[in-house]
Amino acid sequence: GENVEQHPSTLSVQEGDSAVIKCTYSDSASNYFPWYKQELGKRPQLIIDIRSNVGEKKDQRIAVTLNKTAKHFSLHITETQPEDSAVYFCAAKRGTYKYIFGTGTRLKVLA
Amino acid sequence: GAGVSQTPSNKVTEKGKYVELRCDPISGHTALYWYRQSLGQGPEFLIYFQGTGAADDSGLPNDRFFAVRPEGSVSTLKIQRTERGDSAVYLCASSLQGAGETQYFGPGTRLLVL
Numbered sequence: 636g637e638n639v640e641q642h643p644s645t646l647s648v649q650e651g652d653s654a655v656i657k658c659t660y661s662d663s664a665s666n667y668f669p670w671y672k673q674e675l676g677k678r679p680q681l682i683i684d685i686r687s688n689v690g691e692k693k694d695q696r697i698a699v700t701l702n703k704t705a706k707h708f709s710l711h712i713t714e715t716q717p718e719d720s721a722v723y724f725c726a727a728k729r730g731t732y733k734y735i736f737g738t739g740t741r742l743k744v745l746a
Numbered sequence: 747g748a749g750v751s752q753t754p755s756n757k758v759t760e761k762g763k764y765v766e767l768r769c770d771p772i773s774g775h776t777a778l779y780w781y782r783q784s785l786g787q788g789p790e791f792l793i794y795f796q797g798t799g800a801a802d803d804s805g806l807p808n809d810r811f812f813a814v815r816p817e818g819s820v821s822t823l824k825i826q827r828t829e830r831g832d833s834a835v836y837l838c839a840s841s842l843q844g845a846g847e848t849q850y851f852g853p854g855t856r857l858l859v860l
Contacts (some may be wrong), residue, residue, distance in 0.1 A: 641788075669848070678750075678837070678851040679789065724788045732777065733802065734849070736788030 637662050639727050641737030648715050649745050656740045658725035659707040665735075667728040668708045670699060673739075674721045682723075683710070715744045748772070750852035752838050758858045759828055767823040767855045771840030778821050779849065780813055781837040789837055795821060796843075828859045 638661040648654050658668075666687040671679035685692045685699045685708065692699050696715075701708040712719055725737040751770045759765050771778050776797050781789035791805040798818045806812070810828075815821040825832055835854040841847040 639788075671851075678853045680851070681848055684848070726788075732779075732794050732796075734779075734789075734791060736781075736790070738788050739786070 637727075637729060637733075637735045639725060639735045639737045641725055641740055643740060644738065645741045645743070647743045647745060650715060650717060652715055654710075654712045654715050654719070654742055654744075656710045656723055656725070656742070657707060658709070658727075658737050659705075660727040660735070661706070662727065662729050662735075663703075663706065665706075665727040665729050668699070668701060669726050669728075669734075670710050671724045671726065672721045673724060679724060712742075715742075717744050717746050720744045750838055750840050750850050752836075752852040752855050754855055755853065756856045756858075758860065760860050761828060761830060763828050763859075765825050765828055765857065767825075767836050767857070769821045769823070769838030769840075769852060771819065771821070771838070772850055773819075774842065775840035775850075776818065776843050777841040777847065778815060779839040779841075780821070780823050781839065783835045783837055783854070785834075792823070792836075825857075828857075830859050833857055833859045 640659045669684040672682045673679045696713045698711040722739045724739050726734045753768045778795040780792040783789045793803045793813050795815045810826045813823045837854045838852040839849040841849045
């Protein structure tokens with residue numbers, strides 16, 4: 636069935652270093668891939684997204700890459716800051732509305 | 747403008763009781779989603795509304811779960827005969843329309859079934 640695998644489950648980096656989170660999806664019909672940041676007790680917030688006809692997208696310190704052939708996409712955060720600490724979820728959208736989420740990555744940025 | 751809101755923010759109930767969880771989407775958003783998020787997991791799809799109709803309820807775990815959106819705006823998720831395994835955060839999200847539009851999440855309702 637539809638599945639999104641996300642790795643790693645936890646990630647600790649020193650402030651200023653880069654962080655990379657990877658997701659793999661199973662359904663080749665997936666066409667949209669958002670990334671959400673969720674702080675403890677808060678709602679998921681969209682931080683960046685990419686559509687299936689694009690290979691890479693960047694927004695300041697955050698970038699997402701997509702490899703459709705391999706069915707995986709990655710989130711890259713450069714120059715990490717303590718406020719980047721949160722749980723990050725990837726998702727893959729199939730068709731017009733069905734989102735499948737990854738299991739999350741707990742990122743800790745050490746000051 | 748106002749974002750997606752959900753009430754109550756927390757709900758504690760006893761096993762076997764009935765609960766209703768409410769979602770107020772962003773005004774004008776025709777698409778509405780309900781998700782369930784268990785501790786340490788990503789949101790799990792429950793049901794999708796386009797307007798007043800449930801276009802896809804394939805994620806509802808069993809017939810104890812039901813959701814309505816009678817006027818195409820506010821939605822209520824109803825859980826009958828609650829079980830301890832229903833304990834989770836129930837998230838609502840809305841988008842301007844279903845296809846290709848960004849989802850905006852509500853703060854969630856944390857349900858605890860004792």
